[in-house]
Amino acid sequence: MTITKLAAGNWKMNGTSKHLSEAKTLAAMHPASSVEVLLCPPATLLASMARIVLGSAVQLGGQDCHAKAKGAHTGDIAAEMLFDAGAGYVILGHSERRADHGETSADVAAKVEAAWDSGLVAIVCLGETEAQRDADETLAVIGAQLAQSLPAGANAENTVIAYEPVWAIGTGRTPSEAQIAEVHAFLREHAPDAGVRLLYGGSVNPDNAASIFAIANVDGALVGGASLKAADFTRIISALESSSPG
Ligand code: 13P
Numbered sequence: 001m002t003i004t005k006l007a008a009g010n011w012k013m014n015g016t017s018k019h020l021s022e023a024k025t026l027a028a029m030h031p032a033s034s035v036e037v038l039l040c041p042p043a044t045l046l047a048s049m050a051r052i053v054l055g056s057a058v059q060l061g062g063q064d065c066h067a068k069a070k071g072a073h074t075g076d077i078a079a080e081m082l083f084d085a086g087a088g089y090v091i092l093g094h095s096e097r098r099a100d101h102g103e104t105s106a107d108v109a110a111k112v113e114a115a116w117d118s119g120l121v122a123i124v125c126l127g128e129t130e131a132q133r134d135a136d137e138t139l140a141v142i143g144a145q146l147a148q149s150l151p152a153g154a155n156a157e158n159t160v161i162a163y164e165p166v167w168a169i170g171t172g173r174t175p176s177e178a179q180i181a182e183v184h185a186f187l188r189e190h191a192p193d194a195g196v197r198l199l200y201g202g203s204v205n206p207d208n209a210a211s212i213f214a215i216a217n218v219d220g221a222l223v224g225g226a227s228l229k230a231a232d233f234t235r236i237i238s239a240l241e242s243s244s245p246g
Helices: 017-029 043-053 079-085 095-100 105-117 130-134 138-149 177-190 209-213 230-242
Strands: 006-010 036-040 058-062 089-092 121-126 159-163 197-201 220-223
Touching: 006 089, 006 159, 006 197, 006 230, 017 036, 017 043, 017 058, 017 230, 036 089, 043 058, 043 079, 058 079, 079 105, 089 105, 105 121, 105 138, 121 138, 130 138, 138 177, 159 177, 177 197, 177 209, 209 220, 209 230, 220 230
Parallel strands: 006 036, 006 220, 036 058, 058 089, 089 121, 121 159, 159 197, 197 220
Antiparallel strands: none
């Protein structure tokens, strides 16, 4: 099975119009790529960024969507709105949304359905806290999140899974290669479809990317801080392009 690898950048709550120049630089550096390249900026930048990256390898995604298609939900964004603004993907169930907004895996599953209904690929995030890892609960936590966050019908075309240990996000700490390998092997075994892409996320940077991409069953990365600057993100993309298949 051929899996097209994916380098995804999550800008989180960072970026105003002056940062569009980073997307412009990234698009200029990647007119084409052997991997998929994705930026998920704040929703306010999607439409203008879509014009900038047009014709390049850079695709766009949102960072969350509502479970309903439309209605009286002040401040929320529907999946169709993201699609309309130029997104092809949406990140769902990020640990920051689970923590900041109390999103449960059942909430995430409902959002995934909404994303699919609007033609978006869902990037579903899973990950254990440090306390859960210390208590040897990692695979149990990941297994439960996986089972509860993915609705029936998830497949390689409509879903990407991102393993993001909560304790590795924004901390500069990464799991050992063995720890990443263990979780990714588990995800490969339990994913609904053999071709579902499995991303690693949490303190990926230009210096550690190649060694992370060499781990079995790592099909790419979901990158936070190091995706904000084109110069950094492009080095991560290059490392993914150079990594061996599968
Ligand atoms: P950092 O790469 O900044 O650790 O963030 C990871 C992340 O949460 C991506 O979704």
